[in-house]
Amino acid sequence: MVALMRLLIFGLILLTGVYLGLLWYFRAKRRGRMAQDWQEAGRPGDRDAYIAEGMAQYDRSLRRKLLWLVYILPVTAITLLIWLTNFN
Amino acid sequence: MVYLKWGWRIVFWTAVVAFLHYTLPQHDIVRITDTYEKRVNPGENALFWSNANTGENVSATERDVFFIQTFRANDRPMIYRNEDTGWGWPPYFKFNTSNLQARASDMMSKRNAETAQWVAVRHYGWRNEFLSIYPNAVALWEVEGPEARIIPWFNIVLLVALAALYWAVRVRWNRFWANRGASEGGEWSEGKL
Numbered sequence: 001m002v003a004l005m006r007l008l009i010f011g012l013i014l015l016t017g018v019y020l021g022l023l024w025y026f027r028a029k030r031r032g033r034m035a036q037d038w039q040e041a042g043r044p045g046d047r048d049a050y051i052a053e054g055m056a057q058y059d060r061s062l063r064r065k066l067l068w069l070v071y072i073l074p075v076t077a078i079t080l081l082i083w084l085t086n087f088n
Numbered sequence: 089m090v091y092l093k094w095g096w097r098i099v100f101w102t103a104v105v106a107f108l109h110y111t112l113p114q115h116d117i118v119r120i121t122d123t124y125e126k127r128v129n130p131g132e133n134a135l136f137w138s139n140a141n142t143g144e145n146v147s148a149t150e151r152d153v154f155f156i157q158t159f160r161a162n163d164r165p166m167i168y169r170n171e172d173t174g175w176g177w178p179p180y181f182k183f184n185t186s187n188l189q190a191r192a193s194d195m196m197s198k199r200n201a202e203t204a205q206w207v208a209v210r211h212y213g214w215r216n217e218f219l220s221i222y223p224n225a226v227a228l229w230e231v232e233g234p235e236a237r238i239i240p241w242f243n244i245v246l247l248v249a250l251a252a253l254y255w256a257v258r259v260r261w262n263r264f265w266a267n268r269g270a271s272e273g274g275e276w277s278e279g280k281l
Contacts, residue, residue, distance in 0.1 A: 002146065003139070003175040078181065085226065086184040 011074070019070045026067070030058050109214075111178045112246070114223075115238040116209045117231060118158035118166060123193040128153045136213065136221035138171035142183050154189045156225055158209070159199075161234035168211055168225040178212055180226050191228055206231050208238055 034054035038047055058064055129150045130137040137153075140146050154170035170189055173180045182188075197205035208231045213223035 001143075003142070007175040078179070081179070082181045082183075085180055085182050086187075 015071055015074060019067065022070065023067060026064075027055065027058070031055065108247075111212055112243050113180075113210050113212055113226060113240070115240065116158075116160060116166060116211065117206055117234050117236050117238075118160050118209055119197045119199075119204050120156060120158050120192055120195050120207055120228075121198055122157040122196065123155065123189055124157065125152045125154050127151070133219045133221050136216075136219065137169075138173055138224060139176055141172045141185060142174035154185060155222070156189070156192045156209075158207075161206075166215060167222050168209060169213075169222040170225050173224070180212070182224075182226055188225065188228060192225070195228065195230065206234050206236065208236060 031051060031054075034051045035047070037054070038044070038050045044050065127150060128137065140148060140151060144151075156168040156170055158166050158168065160166050170185050170192070171182075172185045173182045175181070195205055195207050208229050209225050210227040211223040211225045214221060215223055
């Protein structure tokens with residue numbers, strides 16, 4: 001049980017690190033793209049409001065939700081591996 | 089400085105390759121001649137032994153370990169240990185040690201057998217006589233003959249994925265520093281590592 005707990009806790013910490021890191025990276029990229037968009041669209045209205053709306057759109061998007069795969073894929077892989085190693 | 093840099097790189101990449109070579113699954117085609125269990129007292133080589141079987145007392149310092157004694161197609165002996173990896177490292181999640189031992193002893197085939205039974209062994213780890221370490225068998229299955237060929241799909245996919253990941257991070261890392269140098273308005277990366 002100790003070993004399982006260790007795996008779960010360290011796994012959770014590691015995956016959360018990956019999740020937050022990727023989230024930060026994708027949001028930063030998106031923010032940069034929104035700023036560029038604003039320039040190219042001929043600077044319509046307030047720059048910060050434009051970017052904020054783009055980010056809100058991103059937060060509702062499927063792309064953003066797909067980031068949960070960071071948790072889902074490893075858990076699925078481990079389950080599959082346990083089955084393949086021991087019961088196949 | 090150049091020597092230091094290259095020395096460092098060589099040490100680092102050797103460690104990476106050794107780690108992968110130890111951890112990733114490999115396949116041998118062997119003839120199983122015997123199975124046994126032996127009391128083991130891991131000492132300096134403790135790193136190369138697994139832990140107690142899942143669910144058993146983890147603080148015991150010595151325990152019995154299953155072994156599988158085999159000969160390879162070139163008539164050289166190879167001994168495998170057969171231990172749970174459980175929830176620990178390396179992540180094979182192997183809990184069926186005793187079942188594997190039962191299957192191994194069912195596939196025995198001695199030199200004088202009329203038709204030898206060849207078996208593929210999936211294992212990780214190294215055999216080293218000076219350290220008394222043994223690769224850990226993970227799976228066994230029957231194959232037609234000593235020339236049976238096993239394509240390591242898992243290793244191919246994993247190594248390609250690792251290389252892709254390394255490349256993706258490296259490109260972004262370099263781009264980040266290049267952009268930073270450019271936006272500072274100075275000579276780009278002049279004098280930077």
